[in-house]
Amino acid sequence: MSLLKRYPLSLLLIAVITYLSFFTPPKTELDEITNFDKFVHFCMYFTLSSLLWIEHFRAHRKVKAPWWHGVVGALICPIVYSGVVELLQAYATTTRSGDWADFIFNTLGAVVGSVVCYYWVRKYIR
Numbered sequence: 001m002s003l004l005k006r007y008p009l010s011l012l013l014i015a016v017i018t019y020l021s022f023f024t025p026p027k028t029e030l031d032e033i034t035n036f037d038k039f040v041h042f043c044m045y046f047t048l049s050s051l052l053w054i055e056h057f058r059a060h061r062k063v064k065a066p067w068w069h070g071v072v073g074a075l076i077c078p079i080v081y082s083g084v085v086e087l088l089q090a091y092a093t094t095t096r097s098g099d100w101a102d103f104i105f106n107t108l109g110a111v112v113g114s115v116v117c118y119y120w121v122r123k124y125i126r
Contacts, residue, residue: 006059010051014081017044021085024095038105045109048078053117057125075114082106 004011030036052074056065082103090098 007052007055010048010055013048013051017048018085020044021089022093022096038101041102041105042109042112045078045082045106046113047109049074049110049113050117050121052078053114054121054125057117057122061125070118071114074117075110078110079107082110 053070056070056074060069086098086100086103086106088098089096
């Protein structure tokens, strides 16, 4: 229950990303834009990692947690989660396929989001 109180928006975003990762999207005009989905993957994991850092800083404002707790929770976990989602898309669904490029853009989003939040947003939250 403690995680739900400390990271409510992050958990909601994880649920949304999970849903978006497994439903079959309708065809739209955006499908004609080359690699638009890679931009979406980057943005989803940039936002997830950033939100995890923000909620981590907020939750540990008075009692400082070691820096590596944030690295594990806001960088490593989203990357592992991304890999698991891509594997499940490849091997557990018939309507979606796992893609290395998606995984790379998910990872880039998490890394950039972590760097931005750790070095820039951290100053404003504390």
